[in-house]
Amino acid sequence: MTADCSTTSLLGNRPQFYLNDFAQARDYMVDDQLRPSEITDPQLLKIMRTLPREECVPTAQQAIAYADVNVPIGQKRVLAQPLITARLVQASFSGSLKKTLIVGAGAGYTAAIFAHLGKNVTALESDPTLAEIGERFCQRHAPSVTWVVGNLKDGHPSNAPYDLIYFDGTVFDVPQFCDEQLSDKGAIVGMWATTHGMASGFQAYRENRSSTIFTKTFLFDGFLPPLQGLSPTSSFQF
Incomplete structure (x- = not known):
């Protein structure tokens, strides 16, 4: 899946405030993507629930900063999913x-x-x-x-x-x-x-x-x- 997919397809049934409430988006990322996939270390989960990924991507990409995709950050590089x-x-x-x-x-x-x-x-x-x-x-x-x-x-x-x-x-x-x-x-x-x-x-x-x-x-x-x-x-x- 590429980072230019539609917001609807990336967010599924998540509510619209996912787009703007980054703290809630971090919770969804941890609970929906990481924990079900055998990421079990409590310290790592806590860190990823806290660090603001949205600050690492261009403003235009912040809505998908926590989606299950590699997000382009410029210079032919990405923020890994x-x-x-x-x-x-x-x-x-x-x-x-x-x-x-x-x-x-x-x-x-x-x-x-x-x-x-x-x-x-x-x-x-x-x-x-x-x-x-x-x-x-x-x-x-x-x-x-x-x-x-x-x-x-x-x-x-x-x-x-x-x-x-x-x-x-x-x-x-x-x-x-x-x-x-x-x-x-x-x-x-x-x-x-x-x-x-x-x-x-x-x-x-x-x-x-x-x-x-x-x-x-x-x-x-x-x-x-x-x-x-x-x-x-x-x-x-x-």
């Missing part, structure tokens, strides 16, 4: 995964979620316009997030190593920087391009300490546009 974000974030849970790099951080929504989960977050964004929007959003709602503008394929070595490298979009391969910037027991999480333009959520871990061979697990199928600037050039082995 709530369920994809929730599934990937929940897949990232581990007591040891504290230091987090968000690659393609966009308008800051996912970075803010991780900050509220107690992570030390670096948000990397290649587009200065989106980075400015995301930094403003995080200044209001997650001021501990560190924002960096740079090429996604390079990561951000000055804050490495990271316990978690999270791709906020679809990748065709894992960039080589992960080998150098991921901690020995760290994890990589994101969406992996599959056939017919679709993607699968994935986790990847080193097979053993300091190994460059990673074990990848597919979690669920979905769609999220590819992150611009990340081409399939990895030398990783899976």
